[in-house]
Amino acid sequence: xxxxxxxxxxxxxxxxxxxxxxxxxxxxxxxxxxxxxxxxxxxxxxxxxxxxxxxxxxxxxxxxxxxxxxxxxxxxxxxxxxxxxxxxxxxxxxxxxxxxxxxxxxxxxxxxxxxxxxxxxxxxxxxxxxxxxxxxxxxxxxxxxxxxxxxxxxxxxxxxxxxxxxxxxxxxxxxxxxxxxxxxxxxxxxxxxxxxxxxxxxxxxxxxxxxxxxxxxxxxxxxxxxxxxxxxxxxxxxxxxxxxxxxxxxxxxxxxxxxxxxxxxxxxxxxxxxxxxxxxxxxxxxxxxxxxxxxxxxxxxxxxxxxxxxxxxxxxxxxxxxxxxxxxxxxxxxxxxxxxxxxxxxxxxxxxxxxxxxxxxxxxxxxxxxxxxxxxxxxxxxxxxxxxxxxxx
Ligand code: PMP
Numbered sequence: 001x002x003x004x005x006x007x008x009x010x011x012x013x014x015x016x017x018x019x020x021x022x023x024x025x026x027x028x029x030x031x032x033x034x035x036x037x038x039x040x041x042x043x044x045x046x047x048x049x050x051x052x053x054x055x056x057x058x059x060x061x062x063x064x065x066x067x068x069x070x071x072x073x074x075x076x077x078x079x080x081x082x083x084x085x086x087x088x089x090x091x092x093x094x095x096x097x098x099x100x101x102x103x104x105x106x107x108x109x110x111x112x113x114x115x116x117x118x119x120x121x122x123x124x125x126x127x128x129x130x131x132x133x134x135x136x137x138x139x140x141x142x143x144x145x146x147x148x149x150x151x152x153x154x155x156x157x158x159x160x161x162x163x164x165x166x167x168x169x170x171x172x173x174x175x176x177x178x179x180x181x182x183x184x185x186x187x188x189x190x191x192x193x194x195x196x197x198x199x200x201x202x203x204x205x206x207x208x209x210x211x212x213x214x215x216x217x218x219x220x221x222x223x224x225x226x227x228x229x230x231x232x233x234x235x236x237x238x239x240x241x242x243x244x245x246x247x248x249x250x251x252x253x254x255x256x257x258x259x260x261x262x263x264x265x266x267x268x269x270x271x272x273x274x275x276x277x278x279x280x281x282x283x284x285x286x287x288x289x290x291x292x293x294x295x296x297x298x299x300x301x302x303x304x305x306x307x308x309x310x311x312x313x314x315x316x317x318x319x320x321x322x323x324x325x326x327x328x329x330x331x332x333x334x335x336x337x338x339x340x341x342x343x344x345x346x347x348x349x350x351x352x353x354x355x356x357x358x359x360x361x362x363x364x365x366x367x368x369x370x371x372x373x374x375x376x377x378x379x380x381x382x383x384x385x386x387x388x389x390x391x392x393x
Contacts, residue, residue: 058370060249072284080277088277105233115243118253121269183226184214189323217247222297244286313380
């Protein structure tokens with residue numbers, strides 16, 4: 001049989017039965033559970049108030065940040081053109097890495113093209129077959145995926161249960177162990193017991209990896225994060241991952257720690273080695289945003305004050321970060337409340353399973369430092385009315 005006729009026969013078989021037909025059943029099941037999603041296209045030039053982003057400091061639209069992104073594109077081009085190890089590393093990447101390492105109080109840092117890839121790269125480079133990872137029930141999907149890809153034995157404990165972390169570390173047969181956690185949990189914005197976890201890890205010969213994605217620019221001295229707040233910056237056995245995609249208003253992931261860690265990630269982290277380097281515009285923007293934060297160290301405190309006043313106005317407890325989590329319960333009600341806010345010009349996040357456990361669908365409202373008190377009071381009223389309408393108040 002010639003190659004052509006084999007090819008034609010295969011073609012006619014696939015025309016008879018679409019191998020992707022199962023997607024229709026899947027879509028129907030998702031819709032029936034009220035869990036269908038679609039990314040809403042953001043509109044330009046609207047009067048909408050955006051309380052759904054992670055741009056906590058409003059730096060995504062800061063003039064100095066935009067100008068720096070434009071300069072970086074003019075200087076280095078639209079893309080980094082290859083992986084970091086080939087020709088995708090510019091001087092801008094190196095300068096940003098040095099500066100953020102210095103800001104975080106660590107000897108070195110390495111930039112990945114996203115926080116997701118930074119976490120996967122760090123976890124898989126630090127733990128493998130024959131090692132133990134202790135994770136918790138609140139960690140971000142990127143840490144979970146890193147654990148799964150690592151081939152290490154993974155134990156998941158309740159978040160905040162430091163005694164369980166100690167028990168698992170003490171009972172292990174593996175020599176090497178890694179404890180992974182978010183410092184600020186992304187969905188509800190609560191803070192993990194980082195000082196206690198560090199003590200547990202160091203007492204029992206384990207490394208602690210802390211994801212500070214939602215803490216950078218929000219917690220700690222000058223926005224340096226929870227690790228800095230606990231006085232742990234630069235300690236041995238501590239790895240910090242963070243992102244440029246939230247309070248820095250740009251894009252990219254960072255792993256910070258000892259110089260040997262940076263070298264090891266360059267040699268071993270597959271999401272660094274095989275991925276096109278972070279785009280110059282993102283590097284330029286992130287570095288300029290870091291400059292804005294350094295120049296105004298009270299910015300995180302002002303943000304926290306605004307968060308506290310917004311939370312008070314909607315009857316929520318004082319949040320531990322920029323995230324105000326308002327539990328609705330039923331996913332259909334949560335969608336309805338978010339839609340009502342949107343109709344009234346206020347964008348809020350709406351989280352449903354599988355992002356949160358069943359029965360805990362919620363609005364996730366993120367307060368921004370660049371919103372004035374009057375705007376915050378108005379939007380708090382809108383959110384409160386939407387919650388009342390679906391019977392949560
Ligand atoms: N870690 C946490 C805690 C996050 O919330 C996120 C983003 N949702 C990430 C990592 C991934 O970062 P990025 O969006 O830059 O890929």
